[in-house]
Amino acid sequence: MSNSPYDDHGNKDLSLGNAKGMGEIDTTKHSGPTHESAGEPFLIGANMTGGYGKHGPDILHDCTIAVEKGEIAVIVGPNGAGKSTAMKATFGMLNLRKGHVTLDGVDITGLTPQDRVARGMGFVPQNNNIFTSMTVEENLEMGAFLRTDDYRPIIEQVYDLFPILKEKRNQPAGELSGGQRQQVAVGRALMTQPKVLLLDEPTAGVSPIVMDELFDRIIEVARSGISILMVEQNAKQALDIADKGYVLVQGANAHTGTGKSLMADPEVRASFLGG
Amino acid sequence: MDLLNALVALTNFVLIPAMTYGSQLALGALGVTMVYGILRFSNFAHGDTMAFGTMIVILFTWLFQSMGISLGPLPTALLAIPFGIAGTSLLLLGTDRVVYRFYRAQKAKPVIVVMVSLGVMFIYNGLTRFILGTNEQRFADGERFIIRAREFKEMTGLKEGLTFKTTQGLTIVTAIVVVIALFWFLNKTRTGKSMRAFSDNEDLALLSGINPERVVMVTWIIVAGLVTIAGTLYGLDKSYKPFTYFQLLLPIFAAAIVGGLGSPIGAIAGGFVIAFSEVAVTYAWKKVLVYALPESLEPESLVQLLATEYKFAVSFMILVIVLLVRPTGIFKGKSV
Numbered sequence: 001m002s003n004s005p006y007d008d009h010g011n012k013d014l015s016l017g018n019a020k021g022m023g024e025i026d027t028t029k030h031s032g033p034t035h036e037s038a039g040e041p042f043l044i045g046a047n048m049t050g051g052y053g054k055h056g057p058d059i060l061h062d063c064t065i066a067v068e069k070g071e072i073a074v075i076v077g078p079n080g081a082g083k084s085t086a087m088k089a090t091f092g093m094l095n096l097r098k099g100h101v102t103l104d105g106v107d108i109t110g111l112t113p114q115d116r117v118a119r120g121m122g123f124v125p126q127n128n129n130i131f132t133s134m135t136v137e138e139n140l141e142m143g144a145f146l147r148t149d150d151y152r153p154i155i156e157q158v159y160d161l162f163p164i165l166k167e168k169r170n171q172p173a174g175e176l177s178g179g180q181r182q183q184v185a186v187g188r189a190l191m192t193q194p195k196v197l198l199l200d201e202p203t204a205g206v207s208p209i210v211m212d213e214l215f216d217r218i219i220e221v222a223r224s225g226i227s228i229l230m231v232e233q234n235a236k237q238a239l240d241i242a243d244k245g246y247v248l249v250q251g252a253n254a255h256t257g258t259g260k261s262l263m264a265d266p267e268v269r270a271s272f273l274g275g
Numbered sequence: 276m277d278l279l280n281a282l283v284a285l286t287n288f289v290l291i292p293a294m295t296y297g298s299q300l301a302l303g304a305l306g307v308t309m310v311y312g313i314l315r316f317s318n319f320a321h322g323d324t325m326a327f328g329t330m331i332v333i334l335f336t337w338l339f340q341s342m343g344i345s346l347g348p349l350p351t352a353l354l355a356i357p358f359g360i361a362g363t364s365l366l367l368l369g370t371d372r373v374v375y376r377f378y379r380a381q382k383a384k385p386v387i388v389v390m391v392s393l394g395v396m397f398i399y400n401g402l403t404r405f406i407l408g409t410n411e412q413r414f415a416d417g418e419r420f421i422i423r424a425r426e427f428k429e430m431t432g433l434k435e436g437l438t439f440k441t442t443q444g445l446t447i448v449t450a451i452v453v454v455i456a457l458f459w460f461l462n463k464t465r466t467g468k469s470m471r472a473f474s475d476n477e478d479l480a481l482l483s484g485i486n487p488e489r490v491v492m493v494t495w496i497i498v499a500g501l502v503t504i505a506g507t508l509y510g511l512d513k514s515y516k517p518f519t520y521f522q523l524l525l526p527i528f529a530a531a532i533v534g535g536l537g538s539p540i541g542a543i544a545g546g547f548v549i550a551f552s553e554v555a556v557t558y559a560w561k562k563v564l565v566y567a568l569p570e571s572l573e574p575e576s577l578v579q580l581l582a583t584e585y586k587f588a589v590s591f592m593i594l595v596i597v598l599l600v601r602p603t604g605i606f607k608g609k610s611v
Contacts, residue, residue: 006383015598017316017385018537023477027487028380114481123482131475134468142472145465146484192484 021128025093025113032110040102041066042227043121043196045090048099052085058097059085060251065229067196067244072218072228074242074259076235076272082251083231084126084200090229091123091198092116104195118146122194126201126231129185132174136165139173139184143191151191158187161217179210183217190221197221199230203237215241235272239263247272281566283435287424288562293547293554295443295512298450301546302505303523304530305457305539306498312474312537313494314375316388321502322524323399326517327366328503329510330407332359333414340416348418348441352507359507363499370395371495379491396521403517411516417441435566442512453504454543457497461539466493474537522587526553529590533597535604544605549590557583 008019040046044066051059059082067073075083088094090101092113100109108116113123131139140158144151159166162183168176173184182202189197202218203211211234219241222228232238239245242259247268255268262268303325310318318324335355345351374395378388421444424436461467473480473490481487506520513519530549534541560578568574581588597604 004381006378006381006387008384008386011384011386013386015317015532015536016389018311018474019315019385021474021476022315022382022384023481023487024382025478025481026380026382027477027481028376114484114486117482117484125478125482128476129479131472131479133475134471138468138472141465142468142480142483142485145469188479188483 027114029112031112031115034111035107036105037100037102037107038105040105042069043067043090043101043103043229045086045101046099048086048089048094048096048101050089050094050096050098052094054095056095058251060089060094062098063089063248063252064099064256065090065246067227067229069195069227070222070225071243072222072230072241073244073246074235074238075229075231075246075248076238077246077248077254078272081248083248085251086246086248087198087200087229087231091121117192117194120192120195122189122192122197124182124185124189124197124199124202126204130173130181130188133172135170136173136176136184137169139188140165140191143188146192154191154193158190161190161220162187179206179214182206182210182214186214186217186221190226194226196227196229199228201231201233203232203234211237236263239273277434277566280433280435281563283427283431283433283437284563284566287435287437289551289554289558291439291443293551295446296554297547297550298446299505299509299512299546300523300526300530300550301543302450302453302501302508303527304534304542304546305454306501306505307527307531308534308537308539308542309494309498309501311531313470314388314491316385316392317528317536319389319392319524320396320399321527322521323396323403323517324363324367324498325502325506325509325523326403326520327399328359328363328499329506329515329520330403330517331362332356332503332507333407333412333510333515335359336414336416346417349445350415350417350442350511352414352511353445356503356507359503360496360500363503364496366399367495367499368492371491400517400521407517409517411514412510413514415442415511440512442508446508446512449504449508453501457501458539460497470494525587526550526590529594533593533604535606538604538606541604541606548605549593552593553586553589556580556589557586 046064048060048063049058051057063086065075065086075086077083085094089096092111096109100107102108103119103121108119131142140155144154164180165183165187168180173181176184186202203214215237218228230238239259239262245257245259245262246253247255247262255262255265307318307321310316332352332355335358336352339351339354344354346353374391378391418441420438421441422437422439424438427437461471469480469485470490470493473485473487477487526549530545531542533548534545558579561574564574564578
């Protein structure tokens, strides 16, 4: 990216502009058409090949990720394997050169990320996943921005799921602890009442106790019928709760199976789970 | 010693002018801060946008005057302000469509867009001069004073007179109304909150279903409103000359930075800090001091720290001091 004529040329002077919080998603792009595509899993990114930007190198190579309704699918793999990239590809944040993405029987490959949100996908990025300067409640309200109906009951549902957020509702989200921030982030994504929730390393940087707590909540969300696709560093714990697991290596599927079968697979254990 | 007369002189020559000027700067700085916070660049074309907006107000004022429409004691320009805002909105949205949108799509970093706005500034600059010329224009009409010096003296029996111009009263009242409306909008309405969300985190706002192009559009329209109102009030209060408006860029930016770039409260505070310092440093204090001090201490000189020609130096000095001592500004803006 540093070769772009539009970068900052080394100028970091913040009085020239508010570079913090700048987005990376191209907002001027428009969605292409969608069409019916029956007989596939609830959400599937099939045979995806592509990378970031218009001319970026391919990061994914014929990679397939799928999740069924109400199930939890987990993507694990070594650093730089393209785990997050694979998930972002299903969310339309990549230029796919090959492959397609289907949600609930509709091919959505041509849709922009924002239109996928309207179609029922919720995405929690790994970083910068809350509005730090806004209160917890305002964060949730913003999550419900697409809703035209009364979103109060949904906020109450989120508060039931994460009681601590109700307590801190009027506090700026940026002042919360790491685990609480993740709860705000997941809560915000739930406000659209998505059919699929994509979580990019939801437990990064939180303590083991908070991690177990978060996983419990994630299971609870899945039980309510929302499919969950999750990228995780903590492979063991994640595969424990997963209905389906994908092990990626260098942007391609290395192993696929149920969470349990992957845990039992000696090759997977040796290479990714530390024996 | 005559403290009452000292107070009247102080009010007349320092407090009222500084309040008025501060209100004008605050409105201007609010526009700068909105563009900075939401569109993420320091808009060099701000002063000339102000000149353009005021020009449209002036043209409509003249039209109304020629048609015999007036507001009685209030300036006719008030009637023309909505047209000015509409015209400026069209200009800004057109510029955004043709110029800024391209750079937004490239995810151009602020420094690039700042330079772009410099180019836009020159174009606006030429546009205003092409249509209205470079000369000073007068468009104020209606009742000139709320309080006249002579009447005040007769009323109170004091030696010092106090004048309070209609335009000064109008400026202060309008600024208060506009600021309250803007804060209510940003903190209480859905659109306002979505703008704050966009300023905080663009991608997350997008993923929450907030339409960035709409946020950008609303921002430009609000900026058009702020700029046109500020420019018209300044022109009514002082006079209209495109070059003066271009020069206003400096105190306006100083105000926004002193208050804390990106912080609306800061923009207002900064506006008043700059205005009061500018007026206080360039005012000849002799008159006030003669009243306020015992005879033995009366000054012989004018006690004017700087000639009025140097008033821009004051903005610069404050700017430098603030950037050295507290770079985030009074209200912790975003620049560090």
